[in-house]
Amino acid sequence: MPVATLREAIEEHVHDGDMVALEGFTHLIPFAAGHEIIRQRRRHLHLVRMTPDLLYDQMIGAGCADHLTFSWGGNPGVGSAHRVREAIEKSWPQPLQVHEHSHAGMAAAYVAGASRLPFGLLRGYFGTDLATVNPDIRSVACPYTGEQIATVPPLNPDVTILHAQKADLEGNVLMSGIVGAQKEAALAAKRLVVTVEEIVERLDAPMNSVVLPAWVVSAVACVPGGAWPSYARGYYARDNAFCIAWDEISRDRERFAAWIERYVYGTRNHREFVQALRADGVSL
Amino acid sequence: MMTVTAARMLWDRAVCFVGIGLPSAAANLARLLKAPDIVLIYESGTIGTRPNVLPLSIGDGELADTATCVVPLPEIFAYWLQAGRVDLGFLGAAQVDRFGNLNSTVIGPYDRPQTRLPGAGGAPEIALHAKQVYVIIKQSPRTFVPSLDFVSSAGFLGGNGERARRGAPGRGPQAIITDYGLMRPDPTTDEFVLVARYEHVTVAAAVAACGWPLRTGAAVEVIAPPTLEELEALRELHARTRAAHAVRVKLPI
Structure with a gap:
């Protein structure tokens, strides 16, 4: 049974220096898992992601990574990923070696x-x-x-981390909607960690849908809202207002650091993270 | 005006691979006004999408919910774009040169960037494989440059038929739509020349806002101002979009 808490899953499967792919093309981005990696202060990661947007902005700004393999890095429809930019342009908080593709x-x-x-x-x-x-x-x-x-060259991450809609009690995972390159990233990796909106008794997956069988999944954690501020089709929409607000938060080093301190280091898990945002007046 | 001009240049049933921002706005305006069966593809894998509001990101739920089908990323690039199924690629960029090559990667040297831009994303292969490409970009000497800091996506390379000689499947950029007017490539040299301007813009102003010595076509036409219908449709689209993007999300926890 691969069902675990997110903290346990990250502790066991993500190590300093690993090549880590958190995938999800705008949809189903594993934000809660990325926050847990920040919380556990992983260092020297080689982060891989087609679209390093807000999530890698946070992880790179928090000092988790010194390599980045990517093909487009920004805040979609808004502008720059300011923390990624500052890492590349000014080596802050540390130098970032980039490996760039289309x-x-x-x-x-x-x-x-x-x-x-x-x-x-x-x-x-x-x-x-x-x-x-x-x-x-x-x-x-x-x-x-x-x-x-x-x-x-092939990409074979040490660990790929995804967010999906559902898993069943055995740990089989189902995702639908915009699925990006998640299945490929999952099967390319040595280990696979998935967070899901809910764990159900039976998946009842439509035939030919994207299912990752339990025996290729290293760990599943139930983290409702774990894709916020991206979205999980059928559960909640993309928080475009927050993505626009992120531009201001991330533009300034100190404001960014305060945000990470308050909401990521200052909370023990995703539930507390959401509660802290709500307590500060973010409507969620 | 750029959006309306670009929208007028699209046609019904065209298979159109669309980027976020001005290309997306123009493609959807065309769909609403005159091309109800235009096939819009976004690189998130949404094929035949008919969004009611403009997406902020390339993968907003609106695009998936209104699509004919949604396919994985390796498939959208391999089976659909690379296979030559796209009539028109619609791109923006930070810099363009006289041969329609585009930079969306970096201003300044790659290793010591003055401004690091988001990067190429889907554009290099859209620029290669789409049967033709429209570029939509605001004009200034900083964006229309004699020489790119970085080639993210190929236009006509060095011009004079180099692109075709090197075997690119698509015909390359066939129009640059700017906030001064419209440029088209010279059929022999591949150099972009001014062929049309907006009513309120002079040829001299368009030339001054270009970083290379912009030549003009045999005659520079005047682009008709937006009609009331075009303006209303665009305003309504933007108003719907603003309202949708301001809606707060409710998490199920």
């Missing part, structure tokens, strides 16, 4: 990782400078036509 390249790298292939391939990176700054982007001649095709 979305298509990174998706191919997850597919290769999940398939245990030596590289992923795509017709991509045409005419761009990305291959100049990222030596991992190379090419191979097609054995049938001779065409040069771009290649990327």
Whole structure:
């Protein structure tokens, strides 16, 4: 039975220096799990994520990471991820080594990782400078036509962390809606931790939906609201107002540090995190 | 005006791969006004989406809930974009050069950035594989530059047919829509030239707001001002969007 508390799951499966992918493309982003990693003061992580947005802004600003593999990093529709920017531009709170891709390249790298292939391939990176700054982007001649095709090395994180709608009592996980590259990231990883909105007796998953069977899941934790301020389709919507407000909170080092201190270090779990926000007048 | 101009250039049943911001606003305005069967694809995997309000992020629930289908990310890039199923890619950027190459990665040197931008995301492969690309970007000498700090997405590369010679499947950027008017590529040199301007803009002003010596087409047309219908539809769309983005979320705990 892989069902655990989030604290136990992170303690057991996320270690200093690990390559960690918290995936979720705008939808189902495992924020509560990221906060628990901050709380447990993990260091020197190599964070992997196609879209390092608010969550990696928080984790990088809190000093958890010194490597970042990504393909787009910002606050979607709002602007910069200020903490990621400051880490890259000013090495604050510490230097951040970046390994940059396009979305298509990174998706191919997850597919290769999940398939245990030596590289992923795509017709991509045409005419761009990305291959100049990222030596991992190379090419191979097609054995049938001779065409040069771009290649990327596989991504095989030590641990992938996801948020999903449901798990059953055995630990089988079901997700639906925008599912990004989560299944690939899950199956590419050595360990898989999933937080869910609820644990049900039976999944009753529609055939062909995205189900991660319990035997590939290292731990499941029930964390309702664990994707906030992203969303969980069927449970709650994306908190666009908070994402807009984050721009101001994250712009200033001290204001950011105070936010992390009050809501992440100052709380013991996600429930207390939500209570602290509510106590300060954030409508949730 | 940019949004309306771009919306007018879209056509019904076009398969359109859309970025967030101005491209998304223009594509949805076109869908509401004149192209009810336009197929909008966002890189979050939502195909044939018909959002009632503009999404703030590329993966808002509104996009999934109103889509014909929702597919995983590796699939949207491989089976749909790379396979050549997209008629039109619609991109923004921080910088553009005279050959329609785009920078959305960094201002200044990559290793010591003056301003680190979000990065390329889906754009390099949209720019490569879409049958054609429209670029929508506000014009100033800082954005329309002689030389990009970083090439995130390829336009015509060095021009004079280089893109086609190097075997790019898509035809590349066919229009740059700005807040001064419209640029199109010269069919021989691939250099973007001013072909149309807004009524209130002079050619001299458009040239002055461009960081390369902007040439003009044989005749610079005047773009008709927005109609009442266009303006009302756009205002209503933005008003609905503002209201939706201000709604507070209720967590189930």
